[in-house]
Amino acid sequence: MTVPAKHRFILFARKWALRIVVPFVLILFWQLYASAGWLDENVFPAPTTIFDAYIELWKSGDWQTALPVSLRRAGLGLLIGGGSGLILGILAGLFTSAERLYDAPMQMIRTIPFIAMVPLFVVWFGIGETSKVALIIGASIFPVYLNTYHGIRGIDSKLLELGNAFSMSKYDQIRLIVFPVAMPSILVGWRYAAGAALLGLVAAEQINSNAGLGYILNNATQFQRTDILISGVLVYAVLGIIVDMIMRFIERNVLSWRVHDNA
DSSP, X not given: OOOOHHHHHXXXXXXXXXXXXXXXXXXXXXXXHHHTTOXXXXXXXXXXXXXXXXXHHHHHTHHHHHHHHHHHHHXXXXXXXXXXXXXXXXXXXXXXXXXXXXXXXXXXXXXXXXXXXXXXXXXXXXXXXXXXXXXXXXXXXXXXXXHHHHHHHTSOHHHHHHHHHTTXXXXXXXXXXXXXXXXXXXXXXXXXXXXXXXXXXXXXXXXXXXXXXXXXXXXXXXXXXHHHHHHHHHHHHHHHHHHHHHHHHXXXXXXXXXXXXXX
């Protein structure tokens, strides 16, 4: 049954109203507490002070210079890490020999927090761009690998038996059965990997950065500019929201049949 356009609009407005109202109320109380002098301005500045710091860096061109550098690091790390995890996950999911070869080491390595690898990466790759990108790769490879592997291994064997009944070749089974059925899990892995890449970016840019968002935050720490620190953290948060929205958009379009069924 088709939902009337007016009803869909009301549902859409109600959903986004709930998402906007709560943060707005929190920011309002935050501003009131700061204006009343109940918060130390040097420790927890008011939202208006943080906004002024953001405008200050925007007018100086620091944000415009830093954002492309950070996005390039995160994008390159996600592309290499996610691509590697996808290939390894497909091979381990399709071939038992590949699973036996490297699944156990991958499972062991993924339990190590990637932040704990920072000192080791500095020793291995130095303090340049290589160590930063390598850390982001390490953060993003495992979500794609795990979700791809389990998405393929979790396929109902009856679907493959149906393919055999229709005399489908192995290639056709992979193309027409395995990948379409595993695709939701694979895309979830990419979505998690995108978030992990941003987390890796935050950690990576603390390694002697001379450009990027981390460079701005390091300078703010030295000069005890809490307003700039919080504005930088909020920029990271906004980037995370935007990346998640992009991944959701891709998921909805690739899995349009699934969205239609849910509707």
